[in-house]
Amino acid sequence: MNDRSILLVEDNPDDEALTLRALRVNNIGNAVTVARDGAEALEYLFAAEDPAPSPALILLDLKLPKINGLDVLRRIRADQRTRLVPVVILTTSVEYEDVLAGYRAGVNAYVRKPVEFADFAGAVSTIASFWLQVNEPPADVIAPSPASGAPAG
Amino acid sequence: VLIQRKYEVRSAPADLPGAPPLAAPDDPAGIPSHSEWVPDAITAAGGLLCAAAGLTVIVAWFARATAILRFGSENPMSFNTAVAFVVTGVALVALARRRPRAALAAGVFDVVLGTAILAEYALDRSFGIDQLFVKAYLSAPHVVPGRPAINTSVCLVLIGAALLVWGPWRSRRRPAVVAAAGSAIGAIAVIATFGYATGNPATYGWWHVSAMAFLTAVIMLILAISLLSAAWRDSRAGHQNLPRWLPMPAGALALGLAEWLAITGRAVAGGRISEATFTGAATVLGLAMAALVSLVVWMAQHAEGRRRVAVAEAARRSAAERVAREGEQRLFQFLDAMPIAVSVTSPGGRPYYANSEAERMLGRGVAPGIGAGEPAETYSAFRVGTDRPYPAERMPIVRAALGQPSHTDDMEIHQPDGAVIPLEIWGRPVYGTGGEIDYAIAAFADMTERHAREEVIAGQAALLELAGDAILTRDPGGHITYWNAGAEHIYGYTRAEAVGQKCHDMLHTQFPEPRAGIEAITAERGRWDGELTHRCADGQSIIVESRWAAQRGPGGSLLGFMEINRDITARKDAEREAFRRVDEIQALNATLEQRVQQRTVHLERANKHLATFTYSAAHDLRTPLRGISGFAEALADEYGDRLGEIGRGYTERIQAATGHMATVLDDLLHLSRVSRAEMHLEEVDLSAEVTAICDQLRGHDPGRRVQVSVEDGIRVTADRPLIRTVLENLLDNAWKFTAGRDDTIIEFAATPVTDAPICCYVRDNGAGFDPAYSSQLFTPFHRLHAATEFAGTGMGLAIVQRIIDRHGGRTWAEGAIDHGAIVYFTLDANDTQ
Numbered sequence: 001m002n003d004r005s006i007l008l009v010e011d012n013p014d015d016e017a018l019t020l021r022a023l024r025v026n027n028i029g030n031a032v033t034v035a036r037d038g039a040e041a042l043e044y045l046f047a048a049e050d051p052a053p054s055p056a057l058i059l060l061d062l063k064l065p066k067i068n069g070l071d072v073l074r075r076i077r078a079d080q081r082t083r084l085v086p087v088v089i090l091t092t093s094v095e096y097e098d099v100l101a102g103y104r105a106g107v108n109a110y111v112r113k114p115v116e117f118a119d120f121a122g123a124v125s126t127i128a129s130f131w132l133q134v135n136e137p138p139a140d141v142i143a144p145s146p147a148s149g150a151p152a153g
Numbered sequence: 154v155l156i157q158r159k160y161e162v163r164s165a166p167a168d169l170p171g172a173p174p175l176a177a178p179d180d181p182a183g184i185p186s187h188s189e190w191v192p193d194a195i196t197a198a199g200g201l202l203c204a205a206a207g208l209t210v211i212v213a214w215f216a217r218a219t220a221i222l223r224f225g226s227e228n229p230m231s232f233n234t235a236v237a238f239v240v241t242g243v244a245l246v247a248l249a250r251r252r253p254r255a256a257l258a259a260g261v262f263d264v265v266l267g268t269a270i271l272a273e274y275a276l277d278r279s280f281g282i283d284q285l286f287v288k289a290y291l292s293a294p295h296v297v298p299g300r301p302a303i304n305t306s307v308c309l310v311l312i313g314a315a316l317l318v319w320g321p322w323r324s325r326r327r328p329a330v331v332a333a334a335g336s337a338i339g340a341i342a343v344i345a346t347f348g349y350a351t352g353n354p355a356t357y358g359w360w361h362v363s364a365m366a367f368l369t370a371v372i373m374l375i376l377a378i379s380l381l382s383a384a385w386r387d388s389r390a391g392h393q394n395l396p397r398w399l400p401m402p403a404g405a406l407a408l409g410l411a412e413w414l415a416i417t418g419r420a421v422a423g424g425r426i427s428e429a430t431f432t433g434a435a436t437v438l439g440l441a442m443a444a445l446v447s448l449v450v451w452m453a454q455h456a457e458g459r460r461r462v463a464v465a466e467a468a469r470r471s472a473a474e475r476v477a478r479e480g481e482q483r484l485f486q487f488l489d490a491m492p493i494a495v496s497v498t499s500p501g502g503r504p505y506y507a508n509s510e511a512e513r514m515l516g517r518g519v520a521p522g523i524g525a526g527e528p529a530e531t532y533s534a535f536r537v538g539t540d541r542p543y544p545a546e547r548m549p550i551v552r553a554a555l556g557q558p559s560h561t562d563d564m565e566i567h568q569p570d571g572a573v574i575p576l577e578i579w580g581r582p583v584y585g586t587g588g589e590i591d592y593a594i595a596a597f598a599d600m601t602e603r604h605a606r607e608e609v610i611a612g613q614a615a616l617l618e619l620a621g622d623a624i625l626t627r628d629p630g631g632h633i634t635y636w637n638a639g640a641e642h643i644y645g646y647t648r649a650e651a652v653g654q655k656c657h658d659m660l661h662t663q664f665p666e667p668r669a670g671i672e673a674i675t676a677e678r679g680r681w682d683g684e685l686t687h688r689c690a691d692g693q694s695i696i697v698e699s700r701w702a703a704q705r706g707p708g709g710s711l712l713g714f715m716e717i718n719r720d721i722t723a724r725k726d727a728e729r730e731a732f733r734r735v736d737e738i739q740a741l742n743a744t745l746e747q748r749v750q751q752r753t754v755h756l757e758r759a760n761k762h763l764a765t766f767t768y769s770a771a772h773d774l775r776t777p778l779r780g781i782s783g784f785a786e787a788l789a790d791e792y793g794d795r796l797g798e799i800g801r802g803y804t805e806r807i808q809a810a811t812g813h814m815a816t817v818l819d820d821l822l823h824l825s826r827v828s829r830a831e832m833h834l835e836e837v838d839l840s841a842e843v844t845a846i847c848d849q850l851r852g853h854d855p856g857r858r859v860q861v862s863v864e865d866g867i868r869v870t871a872d873r874p875l876i877r878t879v880l881e882n883l884l885d886n887a888w889k890f891t892a893g894r895d896d897t898i899i900e901f902a903a904t905p906v907t908d909a910p911i912c913c914y915v916r917d918n919g920a921g922f923d924p925a926y927s928s929q930l931f932t933p934f935h936r937l938h939a940a941t942e943f944a945g946t947g948m949g950l951a952i953v954q955r956i957i958d959r960h961g962g963r964t965w966a967e968g969a970i971d972h973g974a975i976v977y978f979t980l981d982a983n984d985t986q
Contacts, residue, residue, distance in 0.1 A: 014780035092775045115775050115815035117783035
């Protein structure tokens, strides 16, 4: 498992806590940066004075204050530095239009948040292990270490 | 002459009018009638004797036959006298033979000779004519040798004059002139003759210069007779009565007789009276006698003329009266032959004549004495329909007698036998030549038949009056001639107001096309139908259904038009009202449709909103639910030791409840999605879909033995994903509610219905349901089975119904507990949303 951070863009504190817990119970130790709205996420990614290194995975909610998730996604894909970063939309909406728009904007995966925590934790574990361990990132991304364990759930 | 002329004038009318005019009395070329033959013969004989004597004397003069020359007296006839006799005799014969020119020539000779001789005597000188042809070897005392006597010369002049009038002087006085000459010659000759007979030389030898020879006197007498005879014939050629010159020869004869008496008387007187005295007295006496005889003859003649005039006048009158009577008789015959009654009265009202038709009608003839009383009584004349006598001053016959022409048709005659005859009477005065009223004439006709006809017509007219429609007739000029009660009622004009008016001016008619065109069509085809607008007396406009018909006379001439007009204003108003309502309804319908469309749009929008809201709500509810579920799990996981058994049980219940609620929310989202999804219609093979779904179900539950019966070839037009959802839900239910049965049968088939092109059903033989609650089956979240018996949220049939709704169909279910269920749905692809 690579050690690069995960950017979690989530405005709901409950979901934020549950997501972090799901990562924790599934033993995913990557650092998690939380942005509570779209503006904050873009600030984190493209801060002029001190840009953070590109995250290994961005978990993006769609319904966000200030700048919504799809716009954030488009900015990420539009920027040379972040255009290849894996972005997984993790949201409650399974509106067909949202799904379509997400893929058009270049999202890598679209996952609906299950209600029951067991399911939710399973989904988060699967996403993290896939993108951080199973999936082979592009060349300019540091090669991940071989999968250290089966995804949860 | 005056009397004669009068007589002629008076007698002229006795001739029948138109008779040919009389032959000219003086026409010498006329063929002699029997009455002219005798005087002609006398004249000719006298002429012959005269010429023969003259010729004899001439011969004697040449032959010196003194015995012949001195025949009867010592005085010989002169040679010139003999020549004149020959000439005159020939002229008389020629005259009798209708050769008047010879008479003219002889007349000129005689007058010239006589006048010349008289001139010789008067001037006492010789013109050398006395012995022109022969020497007068014989000479009597006091005689100029060879010269004829004075009286002879006078006679020659008279003879010449008588012959000359036969020339150009063709007047009716000719016979009188000829007779006068003849009478004078006769008188001279008679005197001379009696003088010879009695030995009185003064009578033949005037003034003792020369004496008329005895033979000359005799010849002169013959000549006088010849001339009188010619005058007689000339007079008789004109008329029958005696010649008016008759007194002249009578006077001459009387003169001769007086001479004879005087001569006789002188012998008796013997010398007691002087010869001169005696001669003067005898002359006066003779002239007086001649005048007296002439007067007597004239008077007798005049009396005869008057008698003839009277007789002729009487004859003329009787003839005129006869003609008048015949004319009147003929006129009466004409009048009798006439089919119309004619009566004539005198100006005083006395009946004068009635023709047979009048007698028949009045019931009596023209009785003498009638007319003394009132005319109404005389004729039994009454006012029509009453017993009141007809007023005399209004009777046409009475008015005609006063010079007033008149006409009535309100009189009737009550005949003696009780018959009543209505009459139409015309009265006219008849004027005489002086302008006075001679007669009053009345012509009258029996109107019984006409009244009968009029009654029939009136009966027919009364039928017209019963008609509710307006019936009117008008002449070609447009003036109303008939106006029935219906017209009075419809238009408000009374008959008296309407008749005579210009019809379409009075009614302010509005024609659908020019009136002249309509009239031309009516005249040509006999009728016309159409609608007209009229204005009534009260100013209101009405619409009439008008039918026109052309009225034609016996010869096909256009008498006018009849119009039958029906007031259809109310009907028209009703039609208009109906049309207005239809328009209103159409407008309402149009707006209704628009409103329905608007409502539908609103409803759809509301549905969409509701669906969106449902979606948002379900979506938003998931987030806290996830929190509840997550933190309950975290609680149990991290603090399970402290919660204890019961506490962990609670967290499990929380987990279960949130799980259920998540399912509900998913169903809601599903329902919302099928409500909002865009529909794309295409042909879908339902049988194939059903088979595929059942295969899937078998795959999920391979342990069950289920008999699936699918009717082949059920194809519909629908949105494939949605209709598939329907089938999935229905088959899922069937699968679910037949769980636990060994002989599960699921059937999919179509069945005909009336209200949709296709109706399908899914039947199972599962748990069924209580039909009392069948209406609640399709209510969202409504369940007829306990959640412990069959899983589910109760949303499946609600989704089915929503989708079928959107396809324009309907759903219903039949079933009974433990006897399975049938769920039907219809599809109407034409009415989809």
